[in-house]
Amino acid sequence: MELFSIHRDLSLAAGKVKAKKRGTDGHVSHLLFGYDLLIFTKGSAASIKKINNILEMLAQNTGLLINKDKSKIIFSKGCSNKVTLLQVVGGDRR
Numbered sequence: 001m002e003l004f005s006i007h008r009d010l011s012l013a014a015g016k017v018k019a020k021k022r023g024t025d026g027h028v029s030h031l032l033f034g035y036d037l038l039i040f041t042k043g044s045a046a047s048i049k050k051i052n053n054i055l056e057m058l059a060q061n062t063g064l065l066i067n068k069d070k071s072k073i074i075f076s077k078g079c080s081n082k083v084t085l086l087q088v089v090g091g092d093r094r
Contacts, residue, residue, distance in 0.1 A: 004037070007054045017047045043079040048088045 011017040041047045059065050073089065075082050 004054060004058050007057065008039075008051075011050050011054065017041060017050045043075065043081060043085055045081075045084060045088050048085055052089060 008017065039051060041051060055066055068090075073086065075085075079085070
């Protein structure tokens with residue numbers, strides 16, 4: 001999971017992934033709990049695609065696969081492009 005954290009931080013620094021702002025105190029990009037991973041990001045197709053690329057790279061390099069049947073996407077109330085973002089990740093995981 002450290003590999004994911006490093007690549008996520010690099011993507012944030014390079015501007016390839018946009019963080020979800022949390023007030024004026026900055027942002028939280030992801031949280032790790034044992035075998036669980038929570039990812040927070042702006043609701044843009046580019047950010048979602050980059051996160052998917054990082055997760056695929058993680059799987060290729062570590063053998064850790066994302067169980068998409070147990071995965072869930074939660075949108076903020078203000079997200080207006082939910083259908084498009086679900087298509088980017090490949091299905092309906094609400």
